[in-house]
Amino acid sequence: MAKLQSLDPTTPMFAQFQEQTGPIVLANTxxxxxxxxxxxxxxxRRQAEFMKAQPGFVSLQMHKGTAGSQLLMNIAVWESAGALAAxxxxxxxxxxxxxxxxxVVSYPHIFEQIDV
Structure with a gap:
């Protein structure tokens, strides 16, 4: 099983699941x-197919780091943090x-869109 780590140690992903917000973006590096x-x-890919069929799923993209990087990043949009948590x-x-x-080490974090 991949090891889960927090990008922001003060706000682990499981704490983010408690936030009643949406739509949200999951960025998982x-x-x-x-x-x-x-x-x-x-x-x-198998896991992504499962997630795509879940209530509240909107979209998903996978990205690969350049120049021989070992990083892959999944960007997934969900209707709410609750839908992702379920x-x-x-x-x-x-x-x-x-x-x-x-x-494999996974660094998931939930984001909300803001205006800039």
Whole structure:
């Protein structure tokens, strides 16, 4: 199973699930050892297909770091933090998450859009 780490240690993702807000963007950066990328991507695709079928899901994109980076970043839009929390907490999602290699590190964080 991938190791979950917080980008902002003062606001872990599970605390963010408690916020009644939406729409939200989940930015999940994965540190994937280069030799594990081919194993990681099919597992992520399977998990993404599950998430796309969940209530409140809007969209998803995966991005790869450049210049030989070991980073992959998933950007997913959800109608609410509650919808994401329900999908994330489902037993089926948790079973799929357990399949990820142990040396993958995941840095998920929830964001709201603001005007600039």
């Amino acid at each position: 994965f540190l994937v050892p280069k030799e594990k990328t081919e194993e990681f991507l099919p597992l992520f 999908a994330f907490g489902s037993p089926e999602f948790q079973r799929m998450a357990a399949d990820f290699p142990d040396d």
